[in-house]
Amino acid sequence: MKNLKLKSARAALDLSQQDLAEKVSVSRQTISAIEKGDYNPTINLCRAICKVLGKTLDELFWEE
Amino acid sequence: MNLSGILILFSIIVGILLAKLFQRKTRTDNSKKYRYDERQEVVRGKGFKYGFFTILICNGLSVCLKIAEVPLFAELELPIIIGSFIGIGVWVVYCIWNEGYFALNENKGKIMILFVTAAIMNFTVSTVAIVRGTIIQDGKLTYQSINFFCGLLFIIIFLTMFLKKAYKDGKDEQE
Numbered sequence: 679m680k681n682l683k684l685k686s687a688r689a690a691l692d693l694s695q696q697d698l699a700e701k702v703s704v705s706r707q708t709i710s711a712i713e714k715g716d717y718n719p720t721i722n723l724c725r726a727i728c729k730v731l732g733k734t735l736d737e738l739f740w741e742e
Numbered sequence: 743m744n745l746s747g748i749l750i751l752f753s754i755i756v757g758i759l760l761a762k763l764f765q766r767k768t769r770t771d772n773s774k775k776y777r778y779d780e781r782q783e784v785v786r787g788k789g790f791k792y793g794f795f796t797i798l799i800c801n802g803l804s805v806c807l808k809i810a811e812v813p814l815f816a817e818l819e820l821p822i823i824i825g826s827f828i829g830i831g832v833w834v835v836y837c838i839w840n841e842g843y844f845a846l847n848e849n850k851g852k853i854m855i856l857f858v859t860a861a862i863m864n865f866t867v868s869t870v871a872i873v874r875g876t877i878i879q880d881g882k883l884t885y886q887s888i889n890f891f892c893g894l895l896f897i898i899i900f901l902t903m904f905l906k907k908a909y910k911d912g913k914d915e916q917e
Contacts, residue, residue: 703846
């Protein structure tokens with residue numbers, strides 16, 4: 679399932695996939711795979727992404 | 743051990759040392775190790791598993807054919823080495839296609855140049871062996887054909903990188 683919340687939170691901060699990837703020390707392809715729903719990140723990576731985007735885990739990764 | 747055995751061992755050691763030396767030059771930072779993210783580690787692990795089972799199947803098949811006295815295209819050592827090359831190829835191609843091959847701190851361009859150089863060097867050596875007529879003896883391939891298969895492996899890896907890049911560029915344009 680696509681993670682549109684992550685994509686919109688990233689876009690709201692005007693960050694590209696590459697920018698976010700560099701901030702959390704992963705490859706751009708990994709961010710792309712998370713947004714497309716092709717890869718389920720570990721809790722550590724989820725936390726790192728949340729810190730950079732200023733969101734909580736629930737806001738970005740919890741499915742309603 | 744005869745002279746050719748010593749030379750082969752020496753060549754392998756020199757090859758490993760050169761590869762280590764080149765590894766340092768391909769890193770984009772000063773760290774001592776290649777860095778992979780968690781998704782890449784998963785991809786590499788899966789690729790390793792597929793490569794490992796490929797080697798098991800290829801080598802098992804070669805040994806079974808030998809036991810069954812089915813005439814092979816070469817003595818047993820060569821099919822086993824070729825089986826290893828196929829396994830390595832499966833691992834590398836899988837990793838490249840799933841974007842887990844290149845580390846975060848690795849210069850892709852330099853690696854591609856290295857692979858093309860390695861392919862050319864191996865094909866040059868195998869061409870010399872073909873011209874001398876030492877690649878086939880008694881209707882079977884000799885160990886001197888290893889360079890040809892090694893060159894072929896590097897060409898396949900390079901082509902995978904090239905195709906992946908073309909596929910990715912096309913996809914990026916669509917997005």
